[in-house]
Amino acid sequence: NAGVTQTPKFQVLKTGQSMTLQCAQDMNHNSMYWYRQDPGMGLRLIYYSASEGTTDKGEVPNGYNVSRLNKREFSLRLESAAPSQTSVYFCASSEGYSADTQYFGPGTRLTVL
Amino acid sequence: KQEVTQIPAALSVPEGENLVLNCSFTDSAIYNLQWFRQDPGKGLTSLLLIQSSQREQTSGRLNASLDKSSGRSTLYIAASQPGDSATYLCAVNTYQLIWGAGTKLIIKP
Numbered sequence: 001n002a003g004v005t006q007t008p009k010f011q012v013l014k015t016g017q018s019m020t021l022q023c024a025q026d027m028n029h030n031s032m033y034w035y036r037q038d039p040g041m042g043l044r045l046i047y048y049s050a051s052e053g054t055t056d057k058g059e060v061p062n063g064y065n066v067s068r069l070n071k072r073e074f075s076l077r078l079e080s081a082a083p084s085q086t087s088v089y090f091c092a093s094s095e096g097y098s099a100d101t102q103y104f105g106p107g108t109r110l111t112v113l
Numbered sequence: 114k115q116e117v118t119q120i121p122a123a124l125s126v127p128e129g130e131n132l133v134l135n136c137s138f139t140d141s142a143i144y145n146l147q148w149f150r151q152d153p154g155k156g157l158t159s160l161l162l163i164q165s166s167q168r169e170q171t172s173g174r175l176n177a178s179l180d181k182s183s184g185r186s187t188l189y190i191a192a193s194q195p196g197d198s199a200t201y202l203c204a205v206n207t208y209q210l211i212w213g214a215g216t217k218l219i220i221k222p
Contacts, residue, residue, distance in 0.1 A: 004156070040122075040214055041214055042117060042202065042204070042211070042212030042213050042214045042215070043157075043202075043204075043210070043212040044212070045209050045210065048209075058209060059209070090156060090157070092157075099144055099145065099206065101147065101159045101162055102147075102159065102210070103159070104149075104156035104157040104158070105156050106154075106155055106156045107154075107155070107156055
């Protein structure tokens, strides 16, 4: 089992460009999450999907959109990238929402110039 | 608003020492508290999950305690090894995970 996979691993964008971060899990988990991690700060939740067909905003959703494509896949889209979105993005999944252990992907390091 | 603090931000100890990492939180209304390990350039790995009704959890050389009334958790690492070098993060579950900034641990051979 691959667990949680993310693509790409690295990306450099210019201000105003758009891109989609892909995430897939093979553990048959119901819930999936997108976080961002900035230096000196804890992870912050961007969006989550408690179950297939549902998505909800987290702590820092502005500038992002998500799609729960199916039970396995949860994508994060930046419509018009800004330098403030330079960060490391992590996708995670868990069997149930909130109470269960979350399993993380390796992360995507995004730089917006 | 729940806030999670981890002090110190960095810690360096010789191999073989027992050590304690600290996590404090401001609101005791939590479902559980989780400790994670993060290696450079990699994702996070769950180490221990303590339910709000529990006082401690153990896994191998790791022992995590939880005192909700004082808003504190500790992660005890016994007989530290160079392979324990990583950043350790705690997260409290208040329907969403609220994260500390982590403690970067270096174990010197």
